[in-house]
Amino acid sequence: MKVFRYKKELKNYIESLKNQGKSIGFVPTMGALHQGHLALVKNSLKDNDKTVVSIFVNPTQFDNPDDLKKYPRTFKTDMSLLKELSPEIIIFYPDAEDFYDGKIQSEHFDFDGLENEMEGKHRPGHFDGVGTVVKKLFEVVQPDKAYFGEKDFQQLQIIKKLVEKHHLPIKIIPIPIYREPDGLAMSSRNRRLTQHHRAAAPFIYQVLKQSAVLFEKENIDTIKKFVENTIDAHAYLKLEYFEIADEQTLKPATQKITGNKYRGFIVVYAGEIRLIDNIELISK
């Protein structure tokens, strides 16, 4: 398996592949890989001649230093999981100093307001960090296609905007949320849940599914109150926000407009762990 730590070396290698006419698929991750990540990788392996997976706990996208410090890092296991899928996968495991040329800081981005909603409000600077790392990764990997999970739906829309605004020749492929059998959205952070909080966490998806049923008939305010009250009543879960927003603009919806697509977006703390999820809402 090829593992690159320095961007210049990977860039040279990618250029040699491109000269041979190979198509490149790219899956950016922060590691601690699970089946959700692997679903993205499998799609890339299917669609492209070569697949690059980056594993990088990017410091500039963390607004909480404790979260950065405690973020799980399992590089050896990640490598074996990827090797099992295909020994042909190219791993980029950047050295932060080299990747950022010694200046670990974010660039500022304008994503036409997408960056100011939900996660943008609750995690200041997060999307500048995401934009900075993904733009730099795209410059090194120069993929034809890049794969992003709908679990981080706002991030997915922001990456599409990044590509559009910078006229990058990259196709962004969204991948549906991969869940545990009990419905909890897979996340690297799940392994940090205590036993009680892990047992409580599938409730989040149950409530999201109930909100989707209510969306068929009820108004938005009623659904928001239902979710707020239901999560608040749970002993082990604390709601940070629940928002019903337009899929394209991510602006909070106050009423349903025919032809628009909506999603419910939720963030819940289970103890110290911040869990994020979302669901498609369809009006009958």
Ligand code: AMP
């Ligand atoms: P992360 O390592 O958390 O930054 O995630 C890397 C990529 O995997 C992002 O595009 C995520 O949206 C995606 N991803 C993470 N968890 C899941 C999941 N449960 N289902 C689908 N995609 C996911």
